[in-house]
Amino acid sequence: MTSAAVARPRAFWADIRFLLGVVLVIVSIVGVWLVVDAARHTVPVLAADRTIVVGEPLRADDLRVVDVALGSQVEAYVPPGSLAPGAVAARTIGDGELVPAAAVAAPDDLGVTTIVVTVTQGLPAALAEGASVEVWHAPQSESGVFDDPRVLVGEATVRAVHEPEGVMAAGSASVELVLDRGDVAAALGAIARGDSISVVPTGAL
Numbered sequence: 699m700t701s702a703a704v705a706r707p708r709a710f711w712a713d714i715r716f717l718l719g720v721v722l723v724i725v726s727i728v729g730v731w732l733v734v735d736a737a738r739h740t741v742p743v744l745a746a747d748r749t750i751v752v753g754e755p756l757r758a759d760d761l762r763v764v765d766v767a768l769g770s771q772v773e774a775y776v777p778p779g780s781l782a783p784g785a786v787a788a789r790t791i792g793d794g795e796l797v798p799a800a801a802v803a804a805p806d807d808l809g810v811t812t813i814v815v816t817v818t819q820g821l822p823a824a825l826a827e828g829a830s831v832e833v834w835h836a837p838q839s840e841s842g843v844f845d846d847p848r849v850l851v852g853e854a855t856v857r858a859v860h861e862p863e864g865v866m867a868a869g870s871a872s873v874e875l876v877l878d879r880g881d882v883a884a885a886l887g888a889i890a891r892g893d894s895i896s897v898v899p900t901g902a903l
Contacts, residue, residue, distance in 0.1 A: 833850045
């Protein structure tokens with residue numbers, strides 16, 4: 699025998715492992731390219747230019763067009779020019795929030811309306827447009843005499859707050875609320891009786 703090494707044929711499993719490695723590298727490169735391409739692909743959608751409260755009309759002045767990368771979620775948001783005339787917010791849409799398709803409704807589809815209540819006990823600092831609140835009332839049993847307070851409306855949304863102006867203004871303030879139509883009769887009854895009404899935020903401080 700000579701000292702020269704005898705070359706042996708390459709094992710079949712080694713060739714397969716090499717090919718699998720090449721395939722995995724190619725797949726990784728393609729995957730990264732697709733992710734980067736998707737991130738660069740943007741579409742125009744509508745965003746709120748201010749807080750839009752449930753039940754409010756979705757007007758062009760309150761919306762702006764933004765270009766965002768949504769990927770597979772593109773159908774979940776409202777593109778420009780697609781709002782039906784008279785469309786309203788089905789829930790409160792925050793300032794700067796993209797307008798979800800699920801947050802758009804026809805007026806007849808919402809069972810809500812607005813009323814204005816006068817609050818005499820002062821307003822919480824957290825009370826602002828779009829805030830979720832409870833409405834409490836202390837029934838007036840006789841002139842100037844009130845019973846213990848209790849919940850009048852368990853869920854409402856603040857549409858606007860109107861505080862008195864000037865040093866001689868009274869301490870009361872009026873709050874425009876969006877609430878379920880089923881709560882309107884009780885709320886208007888409490889107002890007519892002269893009950894003491896308070897508005898209490900329910901969201902986190």
